[in-house]
Amino acid sequence: MRTTRTRRLAGALALALTVVTAATACGSGDAGQADGGPTRVFSADNGQITIPVSPKRVIATGYAVPALLEAGAPLVGVSSWKRGIPLFNEQERKKYDELAKVAGESAAETNYEAIAQADPDLIVIGVPKPVLADIDIKRLEAIAPVVAIGPSVPSMWRELSRKQADAAGATAGFDALKTAYDTKAKGLAEKYKAVLPQLKLGHVGAYGEVAKGNFQREFNGSWGTNIAQDVGATYYGQVKVKGGGSKDVSEYPSIEELPTAFAQADAITYSVAADGSVPAPVKYVLDSPLWKELPAVKAGKVYPFRYTEAATYRAATSTLDAVDQAFAPLLKK
Numbered sequence: 377m378r379t380t381r382t383r384r385l386a387g388a389l390a391l392a393l394t395v396v397t398a399a400t401a402c403g404s405g406d407a408g409q410a411d412g413g414p415t416r417v418f419s420a421d422n423g424q425i426t427i428p429v430s431p432k433r434v435i436a437t438g439y440a441v442p443a444l445l446e447a448g449a450p451l452v453g454v455s456s457w458k459r460g461i462p463l464f465n466e467q468e469r470k471k472y473d474e475l476a477k478v479a480g481e482s483a484a485e486t487n488y489e490a491i492a493q494a495d496p497d498l499i500v501i502g503v504p505k506p507v508l509a510d511i512d513i514k515r516l517e518a519i520a521p522v523v524a525i526g527p528s529v530p531s532m533w534r535e536l537s538r539k540q541a542d543a544a545g546a547t548a549g550f551d552a553l554k555t556a557y558d559t560k561a562k563g564l565a566e567k568y569k570a571v572l573p574q575l576k577l578g579h580v581g582a583y584g585e586v587a588k589g590n591f592q593r594e595f596n597g598s599w600g601t602n603i604a605q606d607v608g609a610t611y612y613g614q615v616k617v618k619g620g621g622s623k624d625v626s627e628y629p630s631i632e633e634l635p636t637a638f639a640q641a642d643a644i645t646y647s648v649a650a651d652g653s654v655p656a657p658v659k660y661v662l663d664s665p666l667w668k669e670l671p672a673v674k675a676g677k678v679y680p681f682r683y684t685e686a687a688t689y690r691a692a693t694s695t696l697d698a699v700d701q702a703f704a705p706l707l708k709k
Contacts, residue, residue, distance in 0.1 A: 418543055420523035421505050422513060427521045430545045431498040435491055435520070437479050439527060440502030442688045443537035445471055446553060449544035453494040455479035455486075462650030463683060463691040483510040488519075496520045500540055504528060504621055528621050531602035533687040553689040560696050561606040571706045572608040577601075578641035578672070579611055581626055582648075582684070584657030590628040591661045593637050598625040600647045600684040603695045607703070612640060634666040643677035644670065645702065647684040654680075679703060 414429040436444045437455035444451055445468045453476040464472060478490040483503050491499065499516055501508070501524040508524055516522045523543050525536055541550035579600045581592035594600045594611065599622075601611045615627040629637055638644055646658050654662065661667055672678060679702040683695040 418523055420525055420543075422508065422522065422524040425521055425523050427523060427543060428497050428545075431496075431543075433494065433496045433498070434544045435478060435494060435496040435499040436502065436540075436544075437486070437500070438483070438502035438507075439533065439536065439687050440500040440525065440540045441472075442468075442691060443502065443533075443540045443550075444500065444544050444546065446688050446690045447541040447544065447546035447549040449541065449546040449549075451475055452496055453478040453491065456481050459685050460687070460691070463686055463688075463694060465690070483507045486511055486516075488512065488515050491516065492519050498523070498544065500525060500543055502526050502536070502540060506621070527687075529597050529625050530599045530622055530687075531597040531605075531625075533692075534689075537688050550689070553693075557689040557693050557696070560693055564607045564696060564700055567700075568608050568703060568706065572703065573610065575610070575642040576612040576640055577604075577609055578613075578638040578644045579681075580644065580646035580658055580661050582655040582658055583626075584660060585628060586657055586660045588628075589630050589632075591631055591634065592626055592628055592657065594626045596625065598622065600645065600681060601625075603684075603686060603692050604645065604681065604699045607696065607699055609645075609699075631661070631664055631666065634661065634664060635669065638670050638672065641670070641672045643675075643679065643706075644672045645679045645681050648680040648682055650682055652680070652682060679705075 415426050416429050417424050418427045432450055433452045434444065434449050435453045436449070436451055441454045441457040442460045442463065445464070454472065456477050456479065458481060461469065476490060476494055478494060479486040497520055499520050499522045501511065501522060503524070503526040505526060505528065507526065513522055525540050525543065527533060527536055538547070538550055541547050579594040579598070581594040581598065581600050584591035595614055596605060596611045601609065615624060618624045648654050648658065667673055681702055682698040683691065686692040686695040
């Protein structure tokens with residue numbers, strides 16, 4: 377495996393060659409040269425990073441895991457990503473199971489030794505900016521170039537998954553998946569255009585805090601809502617106090633506020649697990665006497681969504697199918 381000293385010497389030599397040939401890299405598309413081949417400067421959350429033009433050994437963590445699995449990037453290690461397992465297809469699941477797990481479910485569980493042993497030439501960290509504080513970036517940079525590309529609000533997965541694929545040199549696979557998604561979304565938007573855009577929707581998310589007596593209400597741009605929006609759904613209202621990140625598009629009112637939260641809703645959607653089972657935080661809402669008194673519930677206009685944690689185009693295509701299945705009754709009335 378290449379040592380830190382070897383990498384530094386190679387980097388110094390690459391810089392000297394760059395100066396001599398006047399091939400200075402100054403933008404994300406500008407090429408240079410390093411020990412592993414041509415390089416370019418890539419704009420990431422952690423700055424302007426010089427990375428290989430065509431990486432051969434990539435580590436992915438967080439939201440970069442499903443994005444790079446789908447795009448066919450040359451992965452040699454990934455973090456654990458249990459929430460995405462139900463959304464993997466057979467090929468992605470097989471690859472995920474085979475790959476070395478170099479980090480746990482949280483950024484704080486990063487195994488630096490395992491990453492070094494994988495000998496990557498690029499590390500793609502897919503965690504939100506605030507979470508970067510839990511990672512020793514300098515230690516990773518001693519192993520390979522590091523690009524941090526993480527979401528703030530949930531709906532950003534579209535732009536960020538492409539950026540992650542771009543960093544790993546896997547945009548061809550990404551673009552094919554995006555095209556398939558866009559085609560399906562456009563078709564469904566046409567299918568529901570006479571009924572869905574006219575509805576004021578509310579959404580009950582899967583991350584309510586039952587022990588505190590709170591439920592999760594998701595607005596436009598959140599995990600449970602953003603893909604349905606591509607079909608024509610609109611979730612009315614906004615959070616009372618924006619808390620940054622996902623808290624800009626979802627909030628956690630007490631269960632007593634349920635009648636106020638959804639009083640204007642013509643219909644209500646709610647998140648369920650991949651197998652259709654109801655998560656405890658959602659069941660807490662559905663079992664409440666206050667839920668049964670809501671106008672949308674009395675009207676029978678409640679619709680469960682599966683696959684609301686999709687953060688890639690192929691996975692989101694499955695979510696579109698689930699949204700279509702959920703909203704189908706709207707076309708019968």
